[in-house]
Amino acid sequence: MEFFKIKKDIPFMKNALVFNAISFVTFALAVFFLFSKGLHLSVEFTGGTLMEVSYSQPADLNKVRATVGTLGFSEVQVQNFGTARDVMIRLPAQKGVSSAQQSEKVLTALKADNADVTLRRTEFVGPQVGDELAHDGLKALAFVVIGIVIYLAVRFEWKFAVSAIIANLHDVIIILGFFAFFQWEFSLAVLAAVLAVLGYSVNESVVIFDRIRENFRRFRKMSTVEVIDNAITSTISRTIITHGCTQIMVLSMLLFGGETLHYFAMALTIGICFGIYSSVFVAAAIAMWLGIQREDLIKPLKKDNDPSDENAGAVV
Amino acid sequence: MNRYPVWKYAIIVIALLLGVVYTLPNFFGEAPAVQVSSGKATIKVDTGTLQKVEDALKAAGVSPQSVALEGGSIRARFDSTDNQLKAKDAVQKALIPDAADPHFVVALNLVSRSPEWLGALHAAPMYLGLDLRGGVHFMLQVDMQAALTQRVESLTGDLRSLLREKDIRHGGISRNGQTVEIRLRDAQQLEATKRVLSAQFPDLQTQDAADGAEFRLTVSNKPEAARKVQEQALKQNITTLHNRINELGVAEPVIQQQGLDRIVVQLPGVQDTAKAKDILGRTATLEVRMVDESTEARAAEQGGIVPFGAERYLEREGRPLIVKKQVVLTGDNLTDAQPGFDNQTQEPVVNLTLDAKGARIFKDVTRENVGKRMAILLFEKGKGEVVTAPVIRSEIGGGRVQISGRMTTAEANDTALLLRAGSLAAPMEIIEERTIGPSLGAENIAKGFNSVTWGFLVIVAFMCLYYAMFGLVSGIALAVNLLFLVAILSMLQATLTLPGMAAMALALGMAIDSNVLINERVREELRNGASPQAAIHAGYDRAWATIFDSNITTLIAGVALLAFGSGPVRGFAVVHCIGILTSMFSAVFFSRGLVNLWYGSKKKLKSVSIGTVWRPEGSSVKAD
Numbered sequence: 001m002e003f004f005k006i007k008k009d010i011p012f013m014k015n016a017l018v019f020n021a022i023s024f025v026t027f028a029l030a031v032f033f034l035f036s037k038g039l040h041l042s043v044e045f046t047g048g049t050l051m052e053v054s055y056s057q058p059a060d061l062n063k064v065r066a067t068v069g070t071l072g073f074s075e076v077q078v079q080n081f082g083t084a085r086d087v088m089i090r091l092p093a094q095k096g097v098s099s100a101q102q103s104e105k106v107l108t109a110l111k112a113d114n115a116d117v118t119l120r121r122t123e124f125v126g127p128q129v130g131d132e133l134a135h136d137g138l139k140a141l142a143f144v145v146i147g148i149v150i151y152l153a154v155r156f157e158w159k160f161a162v163s164a165i166i167a168n169l170h171d172v173i174i175i176l177g178f179f180a181f182f183q184w185e186f187s188l189a190v191l192a193a194v195l196a197v198l199g200y201s202v203n204e205s206v207v208i209f210d211r212i213r214e215n216f217r218r219f220r221k222m223s224t225v226e227v228i229d230n231a232i233t234s235t236i237s238r239t240i241i242t243h244g245c246t247q248i249m250v251l252s253m254l255l256f257g258g259e260t261l262h263y264f265a266m267a268l269t270i271g272i273c274f275g276i277y278s279s280v281f282v283a284a285a286i287a288m289w290l291g292i293q294r295e296d297l298i299k300p301l302k303k304d305n306d307p308s309d310e311n312a313g314a315v316v
Numbered sequence: 317m318n319r320y321p322v323w324k325y326a327i328i329v330i331a332l333l334l335g336v337v338y339t340l341p342n343f344f345g346e347a348p349a350v351q352v353s354s355g356k357a358t359i360k361v362d363t364g365t366l367q368k369v370e371d372a373l374k375a376a377g378v379s380p381q382s383v384a385l386e387g388g389s390i391r392a393r394f395d396s397t398d399n400q401l402k403a404k405d406a407v408q409k410a411l412i413p414d415a416a417d418p419h420f421v422v423a424l425n426l427v428s429r430s431p432e433w434l435g436a437l438h439a440a441p442m443y444l445g446l447d448l449r450g451g452v453h454f455m456l457q458v459d460m461q462a463a464l465t466q467r468v469e470s471l472t473g474d475l476r477s478l479l480r481e482k483d484i485r486h487g488g489i490s491r492n493g494q495t496v497e498i499r500l501r502d503a504q505q506l507e508a509t510k511r512v513l514s515a516q517f518p519d520l521q522t523q524d525a526a527d528g529a530e531f532r533l534t535v536s537n538k539p540e541a542a543r544k545v546q547e548q549a550l551k552q553n554i555t556t557l558h559n560r561i562n563e564l565g566v567a568e569p570v571i572q573q574q575g576l577d578r579i580v581v582q583l584p585g586v587q588d589t590a591k592a593k594d595i596l597g598r599t600a601t602l603e604v605r606m607v608d609e610s611t612e613a614r615a616a617e618q619g620g621i622v623p624f625g626a627e628r629y630l631e632r633e634g635r636p637l638i639v640k641k642q643v644v645l646t647g648d649n650l651t652d653a654q655p656g657f658d659n660q661t662q663e664p665v666v667n668l669t670l671d672a673k674g675a676r677i678f679k680d681v682t683r684e685n686v687g688k689r690m691a692i693l694l695f696e697k698g699k700g701e702v703v704t705a706p707v708i709r710s711e712i713g714g715g716r717v718q719i720s721g722r723m724t725t726a727e728a729n730d731t732a733l734l735l736r737a738g739s740l741a742a743p744m745e746i747i748e749e750r751t752i753g754p755s756l757g758a759e760n761i762a763k764g765f766n767s768v769t770w771g772f773l774v775i776v777a778f779m780c781l782y783y784a785m786f787g788l789v790s791g792i793a794l795a796v797n798l799l800f801l802v803a804i805l806s807m808l809q810a811t812l813t814l815p816g817m818a819a820m821a822l823a824l825g826m827a828i829d830s831n832v833l834i835n836e837r838v839r840e841e842l843r844n845g846a847s848p849q850a851a852i853h854a855g856y857d858r859a860w861a862t863i864f865d866s867n868i869t870t871l872i873a874g875v876a877l878l879a880f881g882s883g884p885v886r887g888f889a890v891v892h893c894i895g896i897l898t899s900m901f902s903a904v905f906f907s908r909g910l911v912n913l914w915y916g917s918k919k920k921l922k923s924v925s926i927g928t929v930w931r932p933e934g935s936s937v938k939a940d
Binding site for chain 2: 002004005052103118119120121122123124125126128129133136137139140141143144147148151152155188189191192195196198199200202203204206207210211214234235237238241242244245246247248249250251252253255256257258260261264265268
């Protein structure tokens with residue numbers, strides 16, 4: 001089997017401007033939704049109580065809502081969770097009230113209403129923990145960004161490092177934009193997925209940069225644009241297959257992982273799709289705009305060994 | 317050129333063997349068990365207890381699969397939960413004659429069914445997190461400011477009585493936040509105060525300032541001393557929680573310090589959060605009262621009627637003691653209790669420190685009651701117990717009390733612990749709580765397992781179809797990656813959570829990247845007309861640099877999650893990081909080994925089975 005029968009290098013860079021424009025529009029939209037709608041943060045970040053209860057019969061949400069409403073909570077969210085029999089109740093954090101007792105109060109009220117309700121899960125997070133988690137999340141993001149930039153700058157060149165990180169931060173913003181637009185719940189697990197995606201899609205850029213460097217060495221006559229086009233073309237089959245495989249795993253989580261892993265897998269899916277796009281079309285293009293050239297990557301050679309020679313370096 | 321020296325194969329074989337051995341315990345599942353552990357600091361679970369448990373089981377007619385003493389607790393394994401429950405009742409009856417005063421904790425538990433030789437190799441199954449086994453998780457915040465304020469408050473009183481004792485006249489002592497301010501009239505008294513303070517309280521630092529004609533001396537705890545107060549407060553709270561949780565009968569409670577001022581409590585298997593919360597938040601009180609030594613009281617000790625104005629309590633050894641109802645002092649006045657030794661007799665003693673108010677009352681009471689006994693009572697859940705009832709030898713002033721006589725070092729330690737454990741050193745607040753029902757836990761395991769299995773199978777099927785023989789090698793390498801991942805997690809006894817299982821799935825999805833890179837590279841070399849052997853060689857060699865770089869960037873993200881993540885994110889990060897490391901070994905080193913084994917020895921290799929190698933000329937050549 002072979003999916004990719006590409007006869008000539010595809011002139012990706014000729015259309016770089018178009019791709020960058022598309023990116024910019026998506027990015028702007030994502031930022032717009034982030035600001036206009038905001039993220040629907042989970043209790044882990046906002047503080048509050050989350051309860052998951054299960055009935056033996058499909059639950060009547062209105063009745064549950066009414067029952068919980070009588071307890072005097074201000075903003076209660078009641079919704080189905082996974083199946084019609086499972087109900088998720090979200091109570092906001094209340095100042096002064098020992099929130100740990102909220103869940104008991106609610107459960108007692110629900111039990112009085114319908115005895116066959118069982119508590120599957122509760123989660124209570126105090127407001128101070130939520131703030132901390134948000135800070136830690138930002139710290140982790142900063143750590144990843146700085147770490148990757150330093151590594152790539154040392155290993156390749158600062159222009160690559162900058163373009164890779166811009167391309168992938170653009171992915172992160174787009175994932176967040178999706179979560180803001182659809183008002184999906186942004187939990188700690190999603191945050192982990194976002195950071196994992198950041199590390200993962202930098203992979204992509206690394207693979208292409210690696211090829212660009214190699215091509216600069218191998219094909220002395222080629223122009224920078226040609227080198228980049230060739231690098232992308234020759235790695236595109238690997239890019240698609242790898243991402244396809246990772247996506248298979250993620251899809252399997254989306255299908256079998258249940259509600260808990262749903263948004264985690266969702267964030268990964270978006271991340272993987274945009275990861276391909278951004279590292280192929282955005283990262284390389286930014287590197288090109290930044291004026292990457294042969295001399296940046298090939299330091300004056302110590303010994304001129306031709307890497308295209310198959311017998312060179314044939315030592316195991 | 318595609319051959320491994322013997323030692324490389326040896327590494328692969330050894331790694332595989334270790335992988336299999338440490339992964340194995342996860343497949344045996346768990347057997348129902350009854351676990352007996354100590355319920356009090358004074359009581360040790362030993363071979364005598366083991367004998368008692370065995371006898372109790374024999375008497376009840378329940379035959380366990382095994383009974384063993386492991387690390388301070390006895391575990392008896394059973395074949396069914398029916399027998400487990402029967403055994404628990406029997407053991408409970410035999411070991412705990414008085415349910416109100418349990419010396420042991422008898423709890424239901426699950427024990428790995430893996431054979432003994434695996435246990436001898438320290439191969440144990442992965443520890444399942446609360447989201448997979450069900451249970452309660454609490455995070456408690458210790459109010460350190462309150463602990464410090466309490467300390468400074470009692471210090472204020474101490475300073476006041478000290479200055480009075482030393483005849484230093486002052487213009488007032490008051491607490492101001494975490495500091496104490498002393499007003500002094502002239503420089504002479506200021507000097508005197510400073511001298512006395514540095515001699516008596518080495519933990520304090522002072523700062524003086526002129527305030528008009530007067531002087532103001534600001535006294536505060538040195539930073540080290542403040543830190544010590546906080547550490548002690550946290551430690552004491554943990555001890556207190558331990559004692560209380562023992563009552564819940566949880567087999568493997570986790571009580572850990574987190575950060576400087578937080579405590580995490582995890583109670584696997586506990587469903588009754590209300591009771592757990594009640595026990596965690598309970599306050600015990602300490603009271604000092606006089607022992608009623610009248611003749612009626614003596615008679616009441618033997619079983620007569622308790623005289624008016626007195627109550628009967630039991631001493632820890634079980635002897636009754638008649639104590640007056642009037643409370644002399646409460647635990648609020650007790651600032652510290654430490655075990656120690658008497659300066660002269662070298663006898664084990666318990667040193668109590670009282671605050672100023674307590675000291676004053678204590679001085680009066682002891683002056684009037686020399687030769688009589690006083691009792692220190694601990695009330696928990698409205699039930700009192702006499703911790704100790706010493707005889708007053710002389711008037712005691714200054715708030716430093718020594719309890720001595722007929723104590724071993726261990727007893728002194730216990731008494732001090734009980735006196736301190738009576739109350740929490742600092743108030744605590746639950747800032748995070750998670751309850752997971754047992755059915756949800758089992759579902760989560762199934763969900764995580766299904767995700768990994770199906771994803772894995774589809775990927776392997778695809779790889780075999782697309783890359784033929786090389787795809788099969790990649791598939792085997794992926795399976796080996798999973799094996800190593802599980803083995804290392806089991807070896808580290810890391811806690812597996814649902815996010816951890818997600819990380820496992822993701823790690824496999826990402827690990828295949830390395831093999832795709834290699835296979836694509838080999839194909840490309842073939843496309844460019846390289847000989848099969850050379851193509852394999854160049855493919856692996858050239859792909860390696862890329863694989864390394866891309867894994868490092870992924871690892872950076874993993875480490876960031878590990879460093880800054882908490883709770884579920886950390887579980888994800890651990891598996892993620894280990895997965896990246898094992899993938900480098902399995903996808904590159906191990907898969908190369910397999911390929912070398914298969915193709916390396918063939919001198920005149922005409923083709924390799926790596927699926928279609930398409931050539932742009934249009935003359936599609938099937939390579940196998």
